[in-house]
Amino acid sequence: MPSAPPVTETDAQLATRLAVEAGELLVALRAEMFAAGASIWDVRDAGDAAAQRYLAGELHTHRADDAVLSEEGLEDVRRYEADRVWIIDPLDGTREYGEPGRHDWAVHVALWERTHFGAAAVSLPAVDLVFSTDPPAPMPEQVRDRPRLVTSRSRAPYAAVLVAEGLGCDAVRLGSAGAKAMAVVMGEADIYVHDGGMYQWDSAAPAAVAMAAGFHASRVDGSPLVYNERDPWLPDFFVCRPELAEGVLKAIWG
Structure with missing residues (x-):
C-alpha cells in the first residue's frame, strides 16, 4: 500500500516518493512471481503493468491537472499544450528486471515545465537507492587515473x-x-x-x-x-x- 503522502508534498518529494514506492512494489512482485515459478516473460510483463498502474494512479490523484508521458501508458494529448508534463518510465531495464539477482534496473519519474525540469527522481530498487533533484546527490571526488x-x-x-x-x-x-x-x-x-x-x-x-x-x-x-x-x-x-x-x-x- 502507498504511504500517506504529506499534505504539502512538493514536486520533488512526490517524484522521490513515487520512484521509491513503485520500486518497492516491483521488488516484492518479482520475488513473489519467481517464488511461484513464473517465467521471466511473465515477470517482465507484470512488472511493467504494475508499475504503470501505480504511477498513473498516484499522478492522477495528486497532480490531476498535469499531463503524463509514459513508456507504458496511452498517449496523453494534453501534453502538447501543457505547462507541466510528468515523463515517466515505470520500469527502465525490463530485461534486467526479469533476470533473478540483477540490480541494474530503475524507476524514472521526471517533471518537465515547458523549458526545464521542475523535479525528478531515479530509484534503483534492487539496491534500495533513490536519487533526486532536491536534495541533489553530492558529486563524488575523482579518484581514477583513467576515466x-x-x-x-x-x-x-x-x-x-x-x-x-x-x-x-x-x-x-x-x-x-x-x-x-x-x-x-x-x-x-x-x-x-x-x-x-x-x-x-x-x-x-x-x-x-x-x-x-x-x-x-x-x-x-x-x-x-x-x-x-x-x-x-x-x-x-x-x-x-x-x-x-x-x-x-x-x-x-x-
Missing part, C-alpha cells in the same frame, strides 16, 4: 567506442539507462554515452538528477536536452563529470 565509461550490456554504441578510444577509458557494462547514469552520479563510472536510439522517458529523469548534482548532460553533439516534443524519440544523450565533457565531445566529433 571509466559505462555502456550497454549487449553492444557498444559507436559514440561510446569513440569516447573509450579517445579518452583511454576503462569500460564497464550495465543494463538500464537509469542504472548507467546513476553509476556516474555515484562515482562508480565517469561517463555514460548513448547514441543507439532511445525515447524521452529513458533519459529524462536520469538527466535531470545528474544535472542537479552538477554533472554534464546533453545530446551527443553538445546541444541541450529538450523534452515533451511531440515525437517521443530522443535517440542520444550523454552524462559525465563536468571536467570531461569537452573531451567527450572532441572524441566524438574531432
Whole structure:
C-alpha cells in the first residue's frame, strides 16, 4: 500500500516518493512471481503493468491537472499544450528486471515545465537507492587515473567506442539507462554515452538528477536536452563529470 503522502508534498518529494514506492512494489512482485515459478516473460510483463498502474494512479490523484508521458501508458494529448508534463518510465531495464539477482534496473519519474525540469527522481530498487533533484546527490571526488565509461550490456554504441578510444577509458557494462547514469552520479563510472536510439522517458529523469548534482548532460553533439516534443524519440544523450565533457565531445566529433 502507498504511504500517506504529506499534505504539502512538493514536486520533488512526490517524484522521490513515487520512484521509491513503485520500486518497492516491483521488488516484492518479482520475488513473489519467481517464488511461484513464473517465467521471466511473465515477470517482465507484470512488472511493467504494475508499475504503470501505480504511477498513473498516484499522478492522477495528486497532480490531476498535469499531463503524463509514459513508456507504458496511452498517449496523453494534453501534453502538447501543457505547462507541466510528468515523463515517466515505470520500469527502465525490463530485461534486467526479469533476470533473478540483477540490480541494474530503475524507476524514472521526471517533471518537465515547458523549458526545464521542475523535479525528478531515479530509484534503483534492487539496491534500495533513490536519487533526486532536491536534495541533489553530492558529486563524488575523482579518484581514477583513467576515466571509466559505462555502456550497454549487449553492444557498444559507436559514440561510446569513440569516447573509450579517445579518452583511454576503462569500460564497464550495465543494463538500464537509469542504472548507467546513476553509476556516474555515484562515482562508480565517469561517463555514460548513448547514441543507439532511445525515447524521452529513458533519459529524462536520469538527466535531470545528474544535472542537479552538477554533472554534464546533453545530446551527443553538445546541444541541450529538450523534452515533451511531440515525437517521443530522443535517440542520444550523454552524462559525465563536468571536467570531461569537452573531451567527450572532441572524441566524438574531432
